[in-house]
Amino acid sequence: MQTIISVSGLSKTYDSRFQALKRIDLDIRRGEIFALLGPNGAGKTTLISIICGIVKASEGSVRVAGHDIVADYRAARAMIGLVPQELTTDAFESVWATVSFSRGLFGRPANPAHIERVLRDLSLWDKRDSKIITLSGGMKRRLLIAKALSHEPEILFLDEPTAGVDVNLRRDMWQLVRSLQATGVTIILTTHYIDEAEEMADRIGVISKGEIILVDDKVELMRKLGKKQMTLQLQTALDRIPPALAAYQLELASDGNELIYTFDAQGERSGIVALLRDLNDAAIAFKDLHTTQSSLEDIFVSLVKDAK
């Protein structure tokens, strides 16, 4: 797939000498939804801010569709829409005026039909003449998205788009992001919510302490790093695991009432059949069993922990 954003050797050290980014290399593919995960202070917003032109890089370069963000900033920025994390709006402007302003600011001629379409898509049409100060938090969040979409960008950055919004609005936003992707827009989102990345992203990048520690397809990531566990609820509690089952590296839990077997989800053979047979041979009976697969959150926590 064609690369639309290419980040190369990007570093950022603030005046306070805090190094927010350390030689980041990253390619974003055209048309994908890329989720950038990382704990607070990892460098997510700094990375986005540099690409969008808000923060200056200390070293390295960024190209947007081949345009250098410094030398050819007009072409690069015209392709980008940014929805910031904070609800920053002009309180006394009307919804229509502020969205129209954003379109003009990005060098596009007035197009009332497009603005109307964006406002309708975001359920803000009825509020077009309302002052921003009268909008709810969720509406303001949608308004920021409308402003970012006003100039028909090819790339949309969503910095923590669902922070502090209710479940319904979150799901609406996920739907909106998918529909934007369907029209060819490349979407880069940062999030704390692992389920958001798991739900929407095609690829996931994990950033920690200013370094990209992993970039992979979401499905591939979960396949590679995801673990499966089978939990057996025993009929009789065990004091210890019998030596005959040592090869399975089982864990005893719930005061000996549960046996947990962890196996490789991508392995051709899980070993479950053999384990059940050996349990039978060892006269260990169980009344129930269930399997679970590690979530993206488990993978993320483990990756960030390893990076420390």
Added chain:
Amino acid sequence: MNWHAMRAIYLFEMARTRRTLLQSVISPVISTSLYFVVFGAAIGSRIDEIEGISYGAFIVPGLIMLSLLTQSVSNASFGIYFPKFTGTIYELLSAPVSYLEIAASYVGAAATKSMILGLIILATAGLFVPLQVAHPVWMLLFLVLTAVTFSLFGFIIGIWADNFEKLQLVPLLIITPLTFLGGSFYSINMLPPIWQTITLFNPVVYLVSGFRWSFYDVADVSVGISLFMTVLFLAVFLAVVGWIFKSGYRLKT
């Protein structure tokens, strides 16, 4: 040039003036009218003519200059400071618009507003005192140059300020005193020689003098020097704005 962006910023700023008409236009007009009532009609009638001009008429250019300077600085500084304060500056910094275009749009809007105000005050003055404009083209030139120059100054203050107190500091503590002491209400020839010399270090003297010359053909300093000084201030402020944008001072980390 990103004309759409410049137009958007300019119209956005002008729309703010329309929304705050009472504060932006009517309030300065009323306060200036009060000056005319007090100094022109009430006290002015008991003061001798200055260089053959009635006192009420003599102070008109100075009063217009007082409004022009304070409004240019206030409008431009508030215009750029407010997005910084609310956080909406992110949009400006991420837009495909050059620093020159940003500065020209904000300064253009601020200068337009203060010029409109200056002309309204001029018309208002005509209701109180007999007016003449000896050099209308020069009058407009000084009006435009001063409005643009001090809007640039206001723009610099707006970028420098990191709180509302600093935003008010320069207009209140520097612009207003310099304008009052810069010959707005008197001719500097009325001062003792030592004070005349000291007053020449006040940049506003040259602005007021040049502007007054365009009205009555009389000036405290030569009109050429007034024009030179006005253009010099313009060049200095342009250089500072250029440096701010090049360095990203208080805009980009």
